[in-house]
Amino acid sequence: MPALPDGDEAPRDGALPATAREAVGQRPFGIYLHVPFCTVRCGYCDFNTYTATELGPVGGAKGASVATFVDAAIAELDLAQEVLGEAPAVSTVFVGGGTPTLLPAQDLVRFLAAVRERWGLADDVEVTTEANPDSVDVDSLRVLADGGFTRVSLGMQSAVPGVLATLDRTHDPANVARAVAAAREVGLAVSLDLIYGTPGETLEQWRTSLETAIALEPDHLSAYALTVEEGTKLAARVRRGELPRPTDDDEADKYELADGLLADAGFDWYEISNWSRTPRGRCRHNEAYWRSDDWWGIGPGAHSHVGGVRWWNVKHPAAWAQRLAEGSPAAAREVLTAEQRSDEEILLWVRLREGLPTDRLPPEGRRAVAGLVADGLVDGRAAIGGRVVLTRRGRLLTDTVVHHLIAGRPDPVAVEAIHD
Template sequence: MPEDGALPPHALEGSGQRPLGFYLHVPYCATRCGYCDFNTYTASELRGSGGALASRDNYADTVAEEIRRARKALGDDPRPVETVFVGGGTPTLLPAADLGRMLAAIRDEFGLAPGAEVTTEANPESVDPRYLAELREAGFNRVSFGMQSARQHVLKILDRTHTPGRPEACVAEARAAGFDHVNLDLIYGTPGESDDDWRASLDAVIGAGPDHVSAYALIVEEGTQLARRIRRGEVPMTDDDVHADRYLIAEEALSAAGFHWYEVSNWATTEAGRCRHNELYWRGADWWGAGPGAHSHVGGVRWWNVKHPGAYAQALSEGRSPGAGREILAAEDRRVERILLELRLVEGCPLALLKPAGLRAAEKALADGLLEAGPYADGRAVLTLRGRLLADAVVRDLVD
């Protein structure tokens, strides 16, 4: 990664045909959830590590500096930013004014496109009506709450600190603050969760009235507290069949409530309710990721920042790019990634992306009921409901 963060000239070729988004990573958490392996840090983990440079107090200014560096790296690229997504960690541990200042830096350096989608993640216990009103006034128009479950014993296994009912209240508070779009995140397959627990969570989500729901199977990552608990036999591992059953329960309940899947793990009530920022990822568009450990992609060039907040701030304070490394994707890499990501979408991926072996695999998947017949006849591979359950296997066959 060049110290000045300069991009190769080809990265911006044809950029006018691609949307540009920003991801802003906030790496701070009040406590660490047992299943989480994201690049996050609690106060105790940062104490004595990075000193003032790792502090939350000046974090917004540090991110704003990277945004200014992004403006230099992208040169005279005229594109306004179409999506902004603030994730973490827990972004709402920062004052709402700090999130607003980071957004203002993007607006000042690049401008926001008309109707730009501006999202922040939030933990239910970290916001209140006044905080949400301040976010809305700062320009945020979408908020995503980490609900995970409506059952206390499931939340306890996940080390979530909010109480059941609080996420649903947050939806009402966000609506009252003027948010156009609200998402609730769910996790299924937690050890000790029953089908009835999962149905209760879905009922609570539907009753809360968001226009978007994300539901992810629990993945037990090595090195996490939950992985250690499972290895010690303290809690059971959930198997793939249970995950599949829970997914089918979610699809049935959400569809009956007026939600439509548009990506394997995401449902929205309307097209406008889709998360446009995530669609930008899935379609291989351009985004700049600012913050420790954030990843970026522009025109086939992908890079990632140093992970520790202190090292990140140190690089920027010394006038260096915080990038830790980068890769330039070959044409074959980009073809494979398009299949991997676009096949997960309701529109599917073009069959023209497939090589002969992949086309043969697609024909077999069609015969096996894993791909929809209508779109296939129109030149696209679109997963059926059964295909969504086996999406990873279908993708592996199609990329050959």
């Protein structure tokens, strides 16, 4: 799994600079909880996750086991409350992982109740948990819905058993439909996550996955290009020649197929890799990331951002729990400069359907817009209206567009697939 980024030393009490503290309340505020537990490690995954075998004896340490994890997470909420003081009601809560629903549903509800007790929840709060289709049923989902959860994001990945096997995904494809039906029964909104570009996956197999997902009528669908990450089992198999390496052209074809089929089915793209049936169906928590709002990340390896200060926790569950018992679990942090914040705004906002106002660009970036329109990467009508909005081709070449908008350098356009 990837190393944490370098950064400055984080204060042991978690205190924020005055400028960041004064900014609290000026933007929407969210909470992210990273649950690091999985029953098995998927061959493509480099996320900060651990099986019981990988945790070994420390799995019984407070905070480093399923049984004690939420107690430690609530302790980090206490730290956040101490650092932030008065903060706006929480707009979004997202529980990710790992497989968060390996925790008892009542523990997830208890965590949400702790968030509510400290800051309150906005009237239209969005509360999401990720889930493996095999890890939920109507009873557990009802506990979540009754406790305040509003969405479930199911890791479908593919509808083709052979593709799932290559990814080392262990769920039964039929359980996706069962999980969707159970979520509908208890009133939860449903998102499905798909992956395209698995080694050996054909375009027709990808079509099958898309059509199967669309037939389930989710509110939201995400489709991400597979990245072969170094250090994973999948990367080793590709390196040994057991599996072909995904190609940019193949992933571009699959993205275009997804965008076309989803549009025909009534889904609108609102971010490069995300589509929803209605504006209400968007994942507002992820939109907060792309718009650089404020959020506190709870759990091992979780990242946070408040008022231009970004920090990240130590990765191992036992180390996180130990540092939390002594103060802040942050490994390091960085205070973003005005230039860094501007570049990041361009990088993230351009991914959104609404695009980026051209007056947020540096002069060289504004000069580059006309050329990007001529290359078919930026919508000309939107540009006339003062916004940079990607065309479908532009979404396939986002890195190139961002490069031009930030640096204004006339490098030749090269085909780049979307990777998330």
